[in-house]
Amino acid sequence: DAGVTQSPTHLIKTRGQQVTLRCSPKSGHDTVSWYQQALGQGPQFIFQYYEEEERQRGNFPDRFSGHQYPNYSSELNVNALLLGDSALYLCASSLGDGNEQFFGPGTRLTVL
Template sequence: DAGVTQSPTHLIKTRGQQVTLRCSPKSGHDTVSWYQQALGQGPQFIFQYYEEEERQRGNFPDRFSGHQFPNYSSELNVNALLLGDSALYLCASGRGQPYGYTFGSGTRLTVV
């Protein structure tokens, strides 16, 4: 049974560019959350999707947007990249409950 799959694993982008990160949730899970983890810090909640709608959002600007598809997979889009957007982006999936979330291995984004 596959867990949470994220792609790509690593990505290098230039300031001002746009990026799309992808997440496939664990089988049987219907909610997807995205987190940003800067080096040496704990993960910070970006937003969560359930039934193809954004249900909760953290303190991130509108440059961060997302989408959830009918098959529960999700995308995170970041526009107008800044150097400070360099981080590990983690996707977590769950089913109706916050605990027992399954996290993916993350996408390491470097903005140069």
């Protein structure tokens, strides 16, 4: 049973570009959350998707958007990249509310 998978593993972009990160949840999970983890910090919640809708959003600008597909996989899109967007982006999946989230290995985004 595959856990949470993310692609790509690493990504290098320049300021102003756009990026799309992808996540496949653990089998049987219907909820996907995205987090940004800057170097030396804890993960910060970006948003959560359930039934193809954004259910909750953290304190991130509209440049960060997402999507969830009927098979529960999800994408994170970031427009107009800034140097400060450089971070490890983590996807986590869960089943229902209150349950633990299972994290993928992350995508390391570097913005030059």
